[in-house]
Amino acid sequence: MDTADEAIVELLKRDGRLAHREIARLSGLPRSAVATRMHRLLSSGEVAIRGVVHPAVSGRGSLAYVGLSVDGCAVPVASRIAERDDVSFVSLPTGHHDVVTELRAESALAIDTAVGELRAIPGVRAIDTVPYVEVIRDVVGPTGVLHHTVDATDLMLLRALQENGRASYVELAGLVALSPAGVRRRVVRLVEGQVIRIGALVRQSGRDHQVAMGLGIRLAGDHRDVTEALLGMPAVSFLARTLGRFDLLTTLRSFTPGQLTEALEAVRSLPGVHGVESWSHLRFVKESYASTHLATSLATHLPSNLPSNLGG
Template identity: 70%
Template sequence: MDMADEAIIQLLKSDGRLAHREIARRSGLSRSTVASRMQRLLSTGEVEIRGVVHPAVIGRGSLAYASLTVTGRAEPVAARIAARDDVPFVSLTSGQASVIAEIRAGSALQIDAVVSELRSLPGVRAVETLPYTELLRDVVGPVGEVTHEVDDVDIALLRALQDDGRASYVDLADLVDLSPAGVRRRVVRLLQGEVLRVGALVRQSGQDHQLAMGLGVRLAGDHREVSRALLATPSISFLARTLGRFDLLATVRTFMHGQLTETLERVRSLPGVSDVDSWSHLRFVKESYAVAELRG
């Protein structure tokens, strides 16, 4: 991937349904260049455009970050965790924790039950859990308060957009037996109501040059100014407030080593930041936010 690919991907991360014409206008590339590059990125599987449903809408409003210390090889442990439907994200990492996973469940008690099961896995020596108090930026999914009730037609559209975030309004209309204009109005309401977000996921295959780093931030005071500064940083793809060892958790993704260092130094120097831990995400074992049981 080069800088032109990265420019296209950054725009698709913010809105996966942007038209080629609009991407061309914002990126300064020609429309034909955008179309050919997107075709390559999507056909090779380097990039996927998915719709992600707000966790609260699907009954998974409790979220937590689990860091696992493993004895022996970490890959088998990560593979077993990745098989769980209530764990959408699993990564092999550097540092004291060999595996990091995100848990999404219906309640704090369910989170506790999942953590107990993770502790019992062969090879797992310890699990440190950080419950989220607020999700400020998700990798793809929506954050904030849900302001729209969903019906059976909405559920059918959400299912389809989970599979293909760029599905045309014509194809979606055939699926739910509505006009393309009627479907467009519904999709816009789902997006504006924070039920759904459509964005790009870059697959960390080991053959590309995507780099990812986790940050654990400790604060000296209130979180708001630091949070605003981090949200204004384009390379930060994920940000959550947590209870426990860290006050904020962040993920930095970039295609340039220098940008990792620059972002880490910038976070360390922010007023209100007392300390920052960092670790490398060596390989994403699982990153899938589609929900199999999504139904009305």
């Protein structure tokens, strides 16, 4: 990627459904150049536009970061973990652990069960689990408390947007037997209601030179000032409050090692940061935040006094 590609990707991270003309206006690039570059990025697989649904939609509101120490080669262990449906990402990192992964399950008990199953994988020597208290910024997905339920039509739209976040309203209308205008209203309400967030995911292909680093942060006091400062950093793609070894867990992403180093130094210098442990993600074995359990009714997971649906 060059700087023009990077500018387009940054805009698509914020809103994966931005029109070519809007990207051209915001980036200063000709509209024809935006269309050509986007086609290349998407068709090459370097960038994917996905809709990521709020964890409550699938009843998976309990999350934990898990680091595994492995005897022998780590790739077979990472590949086996990546097959699990309750795993959103798997990475081969530098540092203390040989494999790191994130579990997303319906409860703390389900997380505990999953950790036990990971521990039983041949080759796994030890496991370090860091449960999340609150996800403040997700890689793509929405965060916070969900205040809407969805109906069967919404679920069909959510599934389609998980596969292709830039699917046209005409294409989506063909799936749900509504007019394109009706589909547009639903999608807008789903996005504004934080049921789904649609954005760009950049693949670590070895060609784009994107680099990613995980940070475990220990605080000297309250988290609020530090989290606010971290949210203001463009390199911070993920941020969660956690229990255990760290008070905050974050992921930094950049297109150059120099930019990543600057971001790391900025984190270390924040008032209130007591210590930082870092590790580089050398290879993402899995990075998928789409849920396969969207057929489950939200009535199982959310209070019954919430709105019945988002309208049509």
